[in-house]
Amino acid sequence: MATRVLIAGGGVAALEAALALRKLGEGRVSVEMLAPESQFWYRPLAVAEPFDLGEVKHFDLAELATAAGASFSSGALSGVDAGGRLAHTSAASSISYDVLLVACGAGPTPAVPGALTFRGPADTERMRTLLEEILAGQVGRVAFVVPWGAVWSLPIYELALMTAAYLAERELADVELVLVTPEEAPLGLFGRAGSEAVRQLLEERGIALRTGVRPVELVEGELRLVPEGTIAADRVVALPRLRGPRIDGLPQTVEGFLPVDAHGQVHGLADVFAAGDITSFPVKQGGIAAQQADAAAEMIAANAGADLTPQPFRPVLRGLLLTGRQPRYLRHEITGGGGDVSEASPEPLWWPPAKIVGRYLAPFLGYFAGVESPPEAPAAPGAVPVEVELEAAQVHGLVAVRLELAADPEAEGGATVSEVMSTDPLLVAPEDTLGEVAEKMRAGDTGSALVSDYGRLIGILTSRDLLRAFAGRVHPSEARVREWMTAEPVTVSAATPIEAAVTLMTEYGFHHLPVVDDERPVGTLGLRQATRQARGRIGIGLGL
Numbered sequence: 245m246a247t248r249v250l251i252a253g254g255g256v257a258a259l260e261a262a263l264a265l266r267k268l269g270e271g272r273v274s275v276e277m278l279a280p281e282s283q284f285w286y287r288p289l290a291v292a293e294p295f296d297l298g299e300v301k302h303f304d305l306a307e308l309a310t311a312a313g314a315s316f317s318s319g320a321l322s323g324v325d326a327g328g329r330l331a332h333t334s335a336a337s338s339i340s341y342d343v344l345l346v347a348c349g350a351g352p353t354p355a356v357p358g359a360l361t362f363r364g365p366a367d368t369e370r371m372r373t374l375l376e377e378i379l380a381g382q383v384g385r386v387a388f389v390v391p392w393g394a395v396w397s398l399p400i401y402e403l404a405l406m407t408a409a410y411l412a413e414r415e416l417a418d419v420e421l422v423l424v425t426p427e428e429a430p431l432g433l434f435g436r437a438g439s440e441a442v443r444q445l446l447e448e449r450g451i452a453l454r455t456g457v458r459p460v461e462l463v464e465g466e467l468r469l470v471p472e473g474t475i476a477a478d479r480v481v482a483l484p485r486l487r488g489p490r491i492d493g494l495p496q497t498v499e500g501f502l503p504v505d506a507h508g509q510v511h512g513l514a515d516v517f518a519a520g521d522i523t524s525f526p527v528k529q530g531g532i533a534a535q536q537a538d539a540a541a542e543m544i545a546a547n548a549g550a551d552l553t554p555q556p557f558r559p560v561l562r563g564l565l566l567t568g569r570q571p572r573y574l575r576h577e578i579t580g581g582g583g584d585v586s587e588a589s590p591e592p593l594w595w596p597p598a599k600i601v602g603r604y605l606a607p608f609l610g611y612f613a614g615v616e617s618p619p620e621a622p623a624a625p626g627a628v629p630v631e632v633e634l635e636a637a638q639v640h641g642l643v644a645v646r647l648e649l650a651a652d653p654e655a656e657g658g659a660t661v662s663e664v665m666s667t668d669p670l671l672v673a674p675e676d677t678l679g680e681v682a683e684k685m686r687a688g689d690t691g692s693a694l695v696s697d698y699g700r701l702i703g704i705l706t707s708r709d710l711l712r713a714f715a716g717r718v719h720p721s722e723a724r725v726r727e728w729m730t731a732e733p734v735t736v737s738a739a740t741p742i743e744a745a746v747t748l749m750t751e752y753g754f755h756h757l758p759v760v761d762d763e764r765p766v767g768t769l770g771l772r773q774a775t776r777q778a779r780g781r782i783g784i785g786l787g788l
């Protein structure tokens with residue numbers, strides 16, 4: 245009998261995986277797709293919409309699923325019983341599977357209070373209104389900002405550059421534009437040549453640049469920055485912070501992301517895979533989502549008996565950075581052939597090698613949209629080719645919480661976590677049952693347990709998680725810690741200044757913080773003890 249694969253999601257990763265499974269599965273897999281939306285949205289051109297230079301396309305999802313050889317069910321994945329191989333849905337029904345691939349994406353949440361958060365097509369009109377206000381002379385200073393934690397920052401650069409070109413065409417020279425980012429170099433992810441090209445482009449278009457700071461909030465015409473400083477701004481346009489949807493029974497990080505191995509398998513859960521924005525890989529980009537989906541599909545097909553050697557996920561950013569001097573025909577392609585585009589018009593900055601990302605998805609959607617495949621390597625003057633192999637450790641480092649930002653520089657020599665932490669944390673194993681751990685927590689009168697695997701901290705389970713699990717009617721002697729813990733928790737070391745730890749706990753809403761030595765759990769810090777001990781001013785903030 246065919247292996248029944250349930251794909252939760254109807255976006256880039258889900259469709260790419262369905263297509264890859266059809267191709268690689270050799271008839272050994274059947275695929276069902278589960279998604280709450282009836283449409284597939286192709287979003288990259290969302291940044292061009294406010295300038296009338298491109299249109300976000302959408303397709304009927306059930307039609308796409310059928311054409312990809314999958315059946316389609318409407319609904320949202322709300323929980324997983326990994327042991328029983330059951331997926332629970334928002335419609336209070338359950339779907340039985342052999343293999344589950346979670347590709348539910350990530351949702352945008354505002355990251356900078358007071359800013360216009362640009363989430364995609366939903367904000368086209370608000371961006372248009374801002375342009376009108378600038379033209380009417382009501383707005384003279386605009387900051388485009390990348391919040392802390394966003395690694396795919398390209399859309400905000402495109403919005404800033406398009407705004408500059410739009411204003412230049414209308415001969416509005418006195419509007420101040422600034423791009424503010426925590427990145428060390430603009431679009432640093434794209435490598436040195438790409439970053440330098442973007443820096444020059446910003447300069448040419450008269451956009452000021454401020455790097456290495458976290459924009460926090462817009463208050464009374466001032467954009468507040470961490471660790472210090474402000475920028476005068478009438479309006480701020482910000483990228484959102486992304487969060488994975490909460491799904492019961494899966495080990496998610498505090499942001500709702502799923503840690504997976506190089507083949508997309510969710511750590512420790514048999515036959516549960518994940519791909520795309522919902523994984524804890526920090527670069528939330530369509531090309532990367534498709535590469536993850538391919539790696540997972542190869543593993544699933546191989547496990548089903550297909551004759552192939554599954555290749556691990558090897559993230560590569562591939563494409564061209566356009567610097568604004570490309571010939572007309574190319575820009576015509578970018579805008580979907582929608583009308584004539586003048587030489588001076590603003591244009592998207594990024595040109596992926598295929599118009600629609602994904603090894604299988606690109607030709608598939610191209611066929612549906614009735615467009616020819618774009619030229620593989622357009623010879624655009626001034627374009628910078630990008631082919632960067634991303635190193636997971638380096639990319640994760642870009643979003644790691646940097647505690648020095650939270651510490652009060654004047655508090656040097658003050659109290660550290662070592663003075664207040666409890667040094668005998670309750671340690672549990674990922675395969676322990678919730679019933680066992682609840683009993684240990686009660687006996688030890690503690691509200692949290694640190695989950696350790698081969699001596700390494702992999703999660704934290706709190707009384708809140710237990711409540712959530714028991715409210716979902718799981719069986720205490722069947723549900724495992726791994727399925728309900730917060731994975732890859734935020735940690736501090738014993739040497740962390742206490743004020744920094746308190747800031748961290750307050751910003752995230754944590755009551756318990758694991759203390760580690762290297763990756764080994766050595767203690768727990770409770771909010772109450774920590775705040776009692778903390779002295780002086782807390783509150784520079786992390787800019788979360």
Ligand SMILES: Cc1cc2nc3c(=O)[nH]c(=O)nc-3n(C[C@H](O)[C@H](O)[C@H](O)COP(=O)(O)OP(=O)(O)OC[C@H]3O[C@@H](n4cnc5c(N)ncnc54)[C@H](O)[C@@H]3O)c2cc1C
Binds near residue numbers: 253254289365594
């Ligand atoms: C403005 C903007 C511009 C972008 N530009 C580019 C670009 O130029 N190039 C690029 O490569 N990428 C770009 N991206 C990023 C790209 O869109 C995402 O990285 C990509 O779509 C991620 O694919 P995914 O399948 O993980 O998630 P998505 O494509 O977001 O799909 C998630 C799917 O899961 C469904 N879902 C949600 N919750 C559940 C649930 N509980 N159960 C079942 N299904 C669920 C959703 O309905 C949706 O169908 C851009 C994004 C934005 C917002």
